[in-house]
Amino acid sequence: MLYFCxxxxxxxxxxxxxxxxxxxxxxxxxxxxxxxxVSYKIYPKLKALDDVLGGAAAWKNVDAIDEPCPKCTHPRAYFMQVQTRSADEPMTVFYKCCSPTCGHRWKE
Incomplete structure (x- = not known):
């Protein structure tokens, strides 16, 4: 804490x-x-991954690809690419299972 005169x-x-x-x-x-x-700590709440990626609306207009789900082995998954690191690093690919019962999410 800072106190001023x-x-x-x-x-x-x-x-x-x-x-x-x-x-x-x-x-x-x-x-x-x-x-x-007098001391206390306040830790800010971290945003959920979906909020960082644009929320639920971010998955509305994405393409599907032949990528098996590691959880339910469904043969197709939605995908999107996001630049999460510096510009000289490759983009991160996020996947979401196409199965409506599974919906598992993972990244490459």
């Missing part, structure tokens, strides 16, 4: 004082004693 708006630094730890300003004489430890 209410007097001169400079960033406060943490230092050890005579009564313990405190925030102090290097520009003016402002001092704020630290009475308790």
């Amino acid at each position: 209410p007097t001169c708006t400079n960033l406060l630094i943490v230092e050890e004082g005579s009564q313990g730890m405190r925030f102090s300003c290097v520009t003016c004489a402002y001092i704020f004693p630290i009475k308790r430890c």
Whole structure:
């Protein structure tokens, strides 16, 4: 967490004082004693792979190819290519099983 001086708006630094730890300003004489430890972590929720690829609508107008599903061995799968890495790397191919009961997704 960053705290700023209410007097001169400079960033406060943490230092050890005579009564313990405190925030102090290097520009003016402002001092704020630290009475308790305040810390917490917030982890952002990662997006699902479908959201990154364009959601459910991304699979509407894709082509099918003769690629067997590794889960149900259905002979055909939908596919799309997405550039997931830098431009000098090959595109990543994403597959979705054509079987309506399976719908397994994998990538190459």
